[in-house]
Each structure stands twice: as C-alpha cells, then as structure tokens.
Amino acid sequence: MQKSIFYHAGCPVCVSAEQEIISLIGLDKVEIVHLGEETQKVSEAETKNVKSVPALVTPSGNVLHINFGASIDDLKG
Amino acid sequence: MQKSIFYHAGCPVCVSAEQEIISLIGLDKVEIVHLGEETQKVSEAETKNVKSVPALVTPSGNVLHINFGASIDDLKG
Numbered sequence: 821m822q823k824s825i826f827y828h829a830g831c832p833v834c835v836s837a838e839q840e841i842i843s844l845i846g847l848d849k850v851e852i853v854h855l856g857e858e859t860q861k862v863s864e865a866e867t868k869n870v871k872s873v874p875a876l877v878t879p880s881g882n883v884l885h886i887n888f889g890a891s892i893d894d895l896k897g
Numbered sequence: 898m899q900k901s902i903f904y905h906a907g908c909p910v911c912v913s914a915e916q917e918i919i920s921l922i923g924l925d926k927v928e929i930v931h932l933g934e935e936t937q938k939v940s941e942a943e944t945k946n947v948k949s950v951p952a953l954v955t956p957s958g959n960v961l962h963i964n965f966g967a968s969i970d971d972l973k974g
Contacts (some may be wrong), residue, residue: 824921828931840955844901878917884963 822879827865829856830872833889836872841886850876855895862895883890899956900926904942906933906950910966914951918963927953932972939972 825876826841841850855862855873868877872891876884903918905911906940915933932939932950945954949968 836959837961840957840959843957844926844953849921875920876969878921880920881915882917884914885965886918886961886963888929888962897942 823851824879825851825853825868825877826852827855827870827873827877829862829874829890830854831873831889831897833887834874836891837886841874841876855892857893862892866892900928900947901956902928902930902954903931904930904938904947904952904954905971906967907931908950911951912962914966914968915924917948918951918953933971936972939969943969 821888824840824845828838838852853861856867869883870877870892872885873889875894876886878884901922903915905915911969915929930938930942932942945958946960947954947969949962950966950972951963953963
C-alpha cells in the first residue's frame, strides 16, 4: 500500500498534528518528513503542492493542509 | 473505540477532504456531520473549538482544521 507523507517543520502546531495523524492513520501508513531538518526536500514538497506545514499528502496525491504552522516559503534556505 | 468527528458544510473543499479522511481513517472510525444541513450542531462544533470547516475532531479532543472551506461564523443561522 502506498504511504501518505506528513510534512512538518517541528513547530508546536506541527508536533501536535503529527501525533494525532499517527494515532489516526497508523505509523506504518505515513512517512514523516521534517522540512526544517531535511531542507533538500522543500522543493519536493512544493512539487506536491504543499503550501504550508503541517500538511498531509495522501496516496492519491491530494494535499490536506492541517491547521497552520508555517508557510513553505519560510522554510526555504 | 471512540470515533473522530468530521465537520463539514458541503463545499467542494469539504467533500474532497471528506473522501480523503474516510479513505485514510476508515468510515467506521469517523462520524460525518454536515453543518449546512444539521445547523443545530453548529454550537456543538463551536464547543469543541471548531473554527472553520472542514475540521476533524479526534477522539482525544484535538481539532485538526483541514484546508479552508468556510468559517464557522458563516454557518450560523
């Protein structure tokens, strides 16, 4: 089964959402990407239409922007 | 197991998010509430700190506001 990808940047809003998403979906079904640490993946996230974090990209390619932590623009080196 | 509650208002953003949430979490684990049709539940949603729809209230009581469809204020009779 294809995994969802949860993009976040370590902010409190992100961490809270991450725990909820893992609890709801299951850790085996979601890949966690910390854009604050893996800055080389920011452009990958943009390609997937991630506009802000935290965001969940589903296996079907839709982006669910959850609450609001930080704009993707603020994460660019 | 306690269910999550997905509040929406029938907007295109809501319907799209609803399908994703059901697909991710499973229809048996989430109760769907259409605040446009069940207006008596708007105040219940407010009590749970829902500020906009679509939103998912998790079993632990946290609110995940997903994308942005409509402000809860716009749904009041």
